[in-house]
Amino acid sequence: MVSSTRDRIGVVGVVMALGFGVVLVHLWLLMVWEQETWAQRSHENRWSFRAVPSQRGTIRDRLGRVLVQDEPSTELTLHYQRFRQRHLIGAAVHGAIAFAALDPARVGTVYDYGEGLLGPAAAVRDLLAMPARLLHPRVLEKHVASELAMTVTTVLAQASGMRRSEVYAALRQAAARDDGTCVGDVLPIPRVQLLAVAAERVRELRQLDATLHELERQRRERLGLLGDAPPGLLGALERMRRASLADERHRGLPVESIRRTFADLVPFDVAAPLRIHGDRHAGLDVRPSVSRRCTVAEGSALRAILGNLQDLDRAVPHENWFDQHLASELPADWLDDLVPAGLVDDELRASLQGDAEASYRLQMLLQERRGVTGVEAQFDDVLMGRLGMRFVEHDSKRREQRLWSHLQVQPGDDVQLTIDLDLQRLAERATEHSWQREQRKFVDEGDQKRCEAALCVLDARTGDVLAYAGAPIVSSRAVDVPGVVWQGNGSVGSVLKPFVAVEQLHAMATGRPHRPLTELEPCRGHATMRYGGRPLNCDGVHGSAGNDPVVAIGESCNSFFYQVGLGLGEDGLARALARFGLLQAEPGSPFADCWQGRVRGLAAARPVVDRPRGTQPARTPLPDRAIGYAIQASPLDIARAYAVFAVGHLPTLGLAAGERRPVVLFDDVVGELETVRDGLRACVQTGTARKLATLQELGVAGKTGTAEVGERNDENNAWFAGYLQDVGASGAQLVVCGVVYWVQDKTHGGAAAGQLVADFLDGVRDDARLRADYLPTGSGR
């Protein structure tokens, strides 16, 4: 059938109409049917929730001096993909590797960032010697040619200062000419000059690397950091070069496309040139950050007390922690405020609120830190601030264009400790000297490792922990940190005797089971009595005088306390320990309030007492326990117990300044305490601690303790616990307890631990401010 031209035009029109129809239907499906989906994607494109990091609270000492605080700092990051594509050196190295791979004789040649024969200078040199004809589209495979063209363009553009488009045009022309020109000669700039610029860039990179290494070395030296230093810039480049060539991936993404920090705490003057000359340092970026700065030396006991932080993504304690934290920190309607009604429809609003919560949790993981040890951990709820969040609209370059709403950021609260930094330093110095002094006496390395020293200083009136050196960590690896004592190795020794004495005297007054003093055997030294077929010995021969509690305490007569312990029995000994907080009493017991479960901020071991359990007898005989064996306690607990003698009440210990803490009054044993005080004064003036002149001069009252702890009883624990009998100008009354674990046989408590306490008090006396604050008036030399 012959069709007319009009019919044919009609057919063309129908085809056109069909085209219009198809397009309109597609547009309707896209813009009307799926509008909500695309609207949501449009919102996702430009709406985001941006976290505002919170500043963690500052930790201060007793006088308000900063111990730990957040400080703004600068970190340097590396985006390696950008570095190898846009930085002269990165492009040269990778370009040279790609070029070498084309030559069968040089396959496997790998250039690097080191100072060897195949370093960056060689890479630039060899790459510039590449024939330009290789960049012709038909010579090499497209992806190889494209890679080479990009790297060569980067090198030439950066080295010459010309625009990339101009360089690329010159390369294309040279490639098309195919006249043997090398890429280093396509520009009107001599190759020598290009190489000189490249050499300068290499020098800049090396200089930056050296500067960062030196800064890190100084910081580690200042803080006493152990372990290997981070690899630095060139190390990071080497690592990423290998990852790039191996096409390593992390969660599906090329590792080289993940931005990494290679230096932090960088001073502004070092970081600024990278920011100012950003085009020369492609791939290297400067970012603001926050770092936790500690003014206390690494490795010290105080540093251990202060503790450490960890990024929250590695320190979430349990899976419900987030829910609990958000419930406690955020207002109940925070999502409604952050994504207000009326902005979008309800369904999208619910979706955005879900995104906001997910983003908040993610940003917490990425930006927040949590204390994992020490004060940072124990006061984490106080120190940790609250992340803020901004609901913003941004453009394609992620620049904020509009702020919809925000959740206010809240900084963490400061924590002021009871620790006096100067007292703490004295205590640490004294414990270190004591430990080294005793350690040197051992020949065997194993014995040397077991020797540890610790010192605790409290304010007897308030329970404030003023200093605590050597024993803050409960860890099997405490020996790695100088002066740190581990959990405890067995016995507190004779420092326990005053508590038994109080119970004996109280039992005498109240008629509880006891052995009357008049019925005690006089002390004969060796084998004064036998128990369980074993002789019980005393270091001295005190005769009948040893039956006087004051003399028995002052001279530390074992015979007295063996017999007294037997008289008191298990119940009496338990009462003695419980009254002074060394044994947890049953609920309803009059001593239930004496036990302090823990001291917030200090990871001190709790006392452990060997005693009968049900039908099972105690492993250690009662008489031995009465003189301090099989009772493990830290200097903290012993010092707390001795505070009773100083002030007449048992304080609750604490590390946070300004706390009101309960005390346990000892009103029922006033007379007994006074008798024991006489004994403690006698111990220092005429008894087992009489050789310590400083203690006498300062009027310290206290008790020595020596417990044999070695397998063959060849080693001792040496203790001294005591107190000043008056307050200093600051209102604090010091009670001190020192211990040196694992001293040589024949080294007694007074000689080792008493000397430790004396050294500490000498230091206090030598410091004008400390003397005024803590020593009673007239305690100067």
Place this chain on the structure above:
Amino acid sequence: MSEWAHGLPRRRLQVLANVDGRLVLAIAALCLCGLVFVGSATMDDVQFQNQQSRQALFVACGFGLGFFLLLPHYVHVVRGAWLFYAGVVLALLGLPFFAPEINGARRWYALPGFSIQPSEFAKLAVVVALAAQLRFLDRSRSLDTLLRPMVTAAVPALLIMRQPDLGSSLVFWPVLLAMCYTAGARGRTILAVLAVGLVVAAFAYVELLHGYQKERIAVWLQHWSWHQGNLHEPAVQELLNGKAFQPWQSLIAMGAGGWTGFGIGQGPQNRYDFLPYRSEDYVFAVVGEEAGWLGCVLMLGLVAVIVFGLLAMAARTRERFGRLCCVGVAAWIGAQSLIHVAVCGWLVPSTGLPMPLLSYGGSSTLAMLLGLALCLNIGARREPILAADGFH
């Protein structure tokens, strides 16, 4: 006395009275809309903020030149068709030697204050040349009769494809097919030409297309499998932030527009610079985002009025050259518009093709307005049949 003694002959001016006013209005409306959307697309961009004023200048020049193109009889165009065609081909041949390389392509001659893109004028030249060639076509011939028209279209198409400018080269095919069919080629012949075109396309894909062009096709094929469940996978995210960024942002812009859009100048994808080249290659995405589906219908409606107006004009025109020119220009404007819209909606792989009279572009606007002016010239004259017409 010469009729010129009284200025322009009354007969010439009378032609103006016969110009299809509705078509002129539709063209003017489309140009005006183009100015509005180019202005919206560039108002926040310092680099391109003079595009609206320049586009207005191009439109004014186009109308002005078009006015003067209406006055002489279009027979002069017939006489100059091959000269025009040869000039354009020479201009295309000279690009590798005289045109600067911009973004890896040589498409424009840089002149003081402006640039000329010969490929846009090549479309008009091919329409005119094909009309001159096909007006004597005997429809009883088979495929070999169409070989010369195919070569006429293929020469500039291939030269344009090697610039590289794949999008512009694609427009020549629907123009060729529409004009050949209108000229009387058999349906089977047209199918054969289509088959040849497919073979050429396959050959071009393997041998001629650049890597980035193949990647666009590959990504386009992949995107049909994307859905909300797999959009956040790393591999997909890598594409969305890389090779698929532009078309994906265009989809977001259009899809979010809904029925009525965000309002002129209020589209977030536009304002926040998520759409690169949105005043040229993706202007319809701006239309979709800011005027919604109804706005798209309006724009396409204007284009349809022009296309079908030209086809109606072709049907009314008995003279073969004029008829074929109108069909050619209609196919040109229709095909280019539909391809541009399809690209914006990612219905086809992305390619840089401006929307006629809507996108920013001096050469494109001038060439199109000249083509439309030629058609208006044709439509304003009812000429007796100049050549034997074997058709009804």
